[in-house]
Amino acid sequence: MNTDESETLNDDEMSKSTYVALIFNNYSDIKQNGEKFKDIGFPWLLIASDAFQAFVIGLTSFRIYRETSDPLWLEKAKDEQGSSWTFEHQSNLMLAEEAYSSGDYEKAGALYDNAILLARRSKNLPDEALISELAAHFHLNVGNNKSAFDYYHIAYQKYVEWGAMAKVRKLNAFAHETFGAGFPSITFSICANGSTVWPIDSRKKEATA
Template identity: 25%
Template structure:
């Protein structure tokens, strides 16, 4: 019988690291996951094989440009089966993984209600994986997006807790979280109607993400900036930032997201 070594455990979590940093193209990362997944399946290490599934599915749904992501239309039956089994077996770590990457994917595609639903379900598991601030970052972006849509103050309260957590992460490791904090502050300033401060924070977030080489989060920051400028009547700056977002998502390899942007941009 084959057992999973510490190195293999680290490799599973390392898969998350590669997604978090965005420094490996999605196509290369998918190949990386495929090889390791096949090794885990061959050696009957199904726990670790399943742990890779949420990341692998998120990567696939960002890469490919045909049809709508299965997650967003409730047709990812394999992942649903794994989630049900994780809940039945009280495997909070696997359930949390599914909810974390589900939230990330739903947010990137603009399904904010689904994103906050995943975030809330993860909190209900009682098991959290901060992933160097990524979890709080996407939770908070989702809460702030819901605040924009609904005007409900409960989302601001939820966002404030996540911003506090990101602030702590940024003090420990600025290169991972400086740009995250700046973008969240920009979104909050936008909600509060502080236009000049928000504009400055968006530009600072984009510069910091570029400096720290978080290409996918630089893309997200540009997309959020574009929507901010469009809401505030500056179509020229909005067009610039939408163009930057498309270019950066394409460099990351997220072809489906690029196609989604092209169809949804209101310019």
């Protein structure tokens, strides 16, 4: 493998690692990987050899900007919007993140909704779950607690459908801490072979008992 191929592979692996950090809302890893992308050099579009990398770098940059207020990150996030997007829902999410970061909350809310709908239509379950959770974070951070609850519940359901068990548990714990007992809790059912664990909404279980 030559140097260029090795660097591309490392970039791909870092993009996947950062996507996982975004899914788990692990800001320390998001920030660390964002700094690694930045250290590679600018313009970042040279790093983003495909739409997935651009998507991840864009989301990372918007998140770091909101945490640090460093305009460099907002500039780089906007740079990624010049990429050629594979999925329209990703483009809409980037626009939602920009509106949120710029304080245009009404526009952001509408764009998050559109991104969720487009992800659902494209049957991209991981992105639909992530976008729903990002929309929930947005609403929670701007004081729309009722809307935040609803979007967290949607995200929870989508992570369950995806089978992302560790994320389901983490989101469930966060939502219970934030909203109390009104958020659905999780119990687990073990399949006959003992190898697969499936989450069950406790309210649904009680309703069918």
